[in-house]
Amino acid sequence: MAKRWQKPKRFDRNLIVIGAGSAGLVSAYIAAMVQAKVTLVEAHDMGGDCLNTGCVPSKALIKSAKVAHQVADSPRFGIQSGAPVIDFPAVMRRVRDVITAIEPHDSVERFTGLGVDCVKGYARFIDPWTIEIDDARQLTAKSFIIATGAAPFIPPLPGVEDSGYLTSESLWDVMADRPSAPARLVILGGGPIGCELAQAFQRLGSKVTIVEMADRLLLKEDADAAALVTARLQAEGVTIHTAHRALRFSSGKTLVVEGPQGEKSIAYDDIIIAVGRKPRVSGFGLEELGLVVDGQLENDDFLRTNMPHIYCAGDVAGRQQLTHGGSHEAWYASVNALARPFKKYRTDYRVLPRVTYTEPELASVGLTEAEARAQGLSFDVTRYDLDDLDRAIAESEAHGFVKILTAKGSDRILGATIIGQNAGEILAEVTFAMKHKMGLRKILQTIHPYPTWAEANKYAAGQFGLARKPEALLKWAERWFRWQRG
Numbered sequence: 038m039a040k041r042w043q044k045p046k047r048f049d050r051n052l053i054v055i056g057a058g059s060a061g062l063v064s065a066y067i068a069a070m071v072q073a074k075v076t077l078v079e080a081h082d083m084g085g086d087c088l089n090t091g092c093v094p095s096k097a098l099i100k101s102a103k104v105a106h107q108v109a110d111s112p113r114f115g116i117q118s119g120a121p122v123i124d125f126p127a128v129m130r131r132v133r134d135v136i137t138a139i140e141p142h143d144s145v146e147r148f149t150g151l152g153v154d155c156v157k158g159y160a161r162f163i164d165p166w167t168i169e170i171d172d173a174r175q176l177t178a179k180s181f182i183i184a185t186g187a188a189p190f191i192p193p194l195p196g197v198e199d200s201g202y203l204t205s206e207s208l209w210d211v212m213a214d215r216p217s218a219p220a221r222l223v224i225l226g227g228g229p230i231g232c233e234l235a236q237a238f239q240r241l242g243s244k245v246t247i248v249e250m251a252d253r254l255l256l257k258e259d260a261d262a263a264a265l266v267t268a269r270l271q272a273e274g275v276t277i278h279t280a281h282r283a284l285r286f287s288s289g290k291t292l293v294v295e296g297p298q299g300e301k302s303i304a305y306d307d308i309i310i311a312v313g314r315k316p317r318v319s320g321f322g323l324e325e326l327g328l329v330v331d332g333q334l335e336n337d338d339f340l341r342t343n344m345p346h347i348y349c350a351g352d353v354a355g356r357q358q359l360t361h362g363g364s365h366e367a368w369y370a371s372v373n374a375l376a377r378p379f380k381k382y383r384t385d386y387r388v389l390p391r392v393t394y395t396e397p398e399l400a401s402v403g404l405t406e407a408e409a410r411a412q413g414l415s416f417d418v419t420r421y422d423l424d425d426l427d428r429a430i431a432e433s434e435a436h437g438f439v440k441i442l443t444a445k446g447s448d449r450i451l452g453a454t455i456i457g458q459n460a461g462e463i464l465a466e467v468t469f470a471m472k473h474k475m476g477l478r479k480i481l482q483t484i485h486p487y488p489t490w491a492e493a494n495k496y497a498a499g500q501f502g503l504a505r506k507p508e509a510l511l512k513w514a515e516r517w518f519r520w521q522r523g
């Protein structure tokens with residue numbers, strides 16, 4: 038390294054963080070908290086994908102769609118209201134307002150107040166210790182964290198450039214000016230983005246078709262849980278083509294797909310491409326430093342790239358793509374970068390929860406059954422069906438389940454999947470137990486208020502206990518009580 042580049046004798050900063058999404062913001066925050074001199078460089082909007090084009094607008098849209106669905110569904114609860122009238126521009130204005138309300142949490146003002154030097158501009162490495170911002174100002178640092186996120190992957194299908202496709206990044210601005218939701222909406226990709234947006238747009242008046250090349254939706258999640266999401270989407274009118282591969286676009290806004298029955302043409306008014314997100318690693322000097330191999334930013338379990346003073350966190354690191362995952366990695370990247378060479382911490386993803394905000398909601402943490410099997414683990418599965426839960430019955434939402442995997446011969450939790458209303462909230466207790474190595478018996482011993490959704494965890498733990506009754510002791514007790522009755 039020294040031969041090709043001259044290392045500066047002094048540095049302007051202890052740490053420079055590139056990208057102000059969840060990973061970059063948290064990295065800069067931690068550095069400022071421990072009194073390091075830190076600069077955070079952001080080319081576009083503070084808050085990155087989550088605030089501007091990801092979690093926040095999608096959850097705001099999902100809420101409006103849920104209200105529309107509840108209005109349509111109200112006779113089920115004894116309320117007559119007529120079909121919902123969707124004021125789509127007002128829905129999109131609300132999405133914008135929600136972003137505006139949350140913006141201050143991620144703002145330059147807030148982070149400057151916390152001691153972070155925030156710089157607006159596009160950063161590019163010119164050597165391993167120096168970045169240039171907007172081809173003008175240069176800054177050096179002892180360490181760096183690359184937190185540049187990911188961008189939608191666009192498959193190189195014939196005709197794609199003229200297809201008028203939208204992505205999770207572009208759709209918000211485009212839809213903001215529309216009088217109504219697209220009449221026929223095709224969504225390519227049946228992952229979390231595809232499923233969440235499909236249900237939301239269907240509920241807001243679109244006729245949605247999902248095209249997914251795998252044989253089921255939500256491939257990374259428990260198959261039983263994903264099947265319930267699929268069934269609900271279909272019941273609400275979404276057309277789902279699994280095992281269908283997109284082949285090409287033809288003129289007149291048509292997608293040609295190939296499935297088990299051959300080729301099929303699907304006409305659309307709009308198409309959203311949601312087939313995964315690709316780490317942003319090019320155009321700002323990483324390739325020139327030799328940090329990118331086969332299109333990936335190489336990094337180890339300490340989030341260190343192949344230059345020991347350059348770290349990474351968030352979507353760009355290629356290990357997970359979640360907002361809280363990015364914040365989690367930010368802790369490791371910033372602490373490892375600042376404590377170098379005295380101390381380093383290995384990343385740990387064993388207790389990383391995730392939630393897909395469809396209705397029913399699908400929440401999981403740790404291993405799925407398929408993952409536990411693939412790892413050759415010996416485990417038990419306890420399942421509690423929510424059709425038994427009083428709160429779920431009272432709310433006429435008695436569907437879904439809690440599925441918990443435990444290590445064979447113990448109550449140690451290896452993973453959990455919850456599907457149903459408020460699954461993400463119910464999962465919090467299991468995540469806490471798992472993180473702090475508390476088994477299912479500890480959940481069973483905890484008082485849960487009646488009637489709550491969280492009681493589902495207690496009943497699942499109860500189910501676990503029932504399946505492991507001390508049969509010999511109970512036989513003895515039965516004899517003892519019979520003897521006592523005389």
Ligand SMILES: Cc1cc2nc3c(=O)[nH]c(=O)nc-3n(C[C@H](O)[C@H](O)[C@H](O)COP(=O)(O)OP(=O)(O)OC[C@H]3O[C@@H](n4cnc5c(N)ncnc54)[C@H](O)[C@@H]3O)c2cc1C
Binds near residue numbers: 058059095187317
């Ligand atoms: C529709 C959708 C819904 C989602 N919903 C959820 C959800 O409900 N829950 C959840 O946990 N996750 C969700 N995600 C994922 C989540 O948004 C991302 O995982 C998270 O935002 C990634 O954060 P990050 O900090 O790694 O990157 P980003 O937020 O992408 O931030 C990277 C930043 O770096 C900047 N940048 C890039 N290059 C440079 C450069 N050279 N110089 C300066 N700045 C640069 C970019 O402008 C950007 O602001 C969703 C994603 C999408 C698309």
Ligand SMILES: NC(=O)c1ccc[n+]([C@@H]2O[C@H](COP(=O)([O-])OP(=O)(O)OC[C@H]3O[C@@H](n4cnc5c(N)ncnc54)[C@H](O)[C@@H]3O)[C@@H](O)[C@H]2O)c1
Binds near residue numbers: 192251358
């Ligand atoms: N609620 C949440 O936490 C949330 C919501 C949205 C997104 N996210 C994050 O964003 C990431 C990206 O989401 P995503 O849904 O774009 O990606 P994904 O990788 O999770 O799913 C993409 C799907 O597209 C399919 N696919 C790929 N190429 C295809 C093709 N040519 N034709 C048809 N189908 C094709 C894949 O088989 C896969 O099922 C997620 O993995 C997740 O981490 C999270």
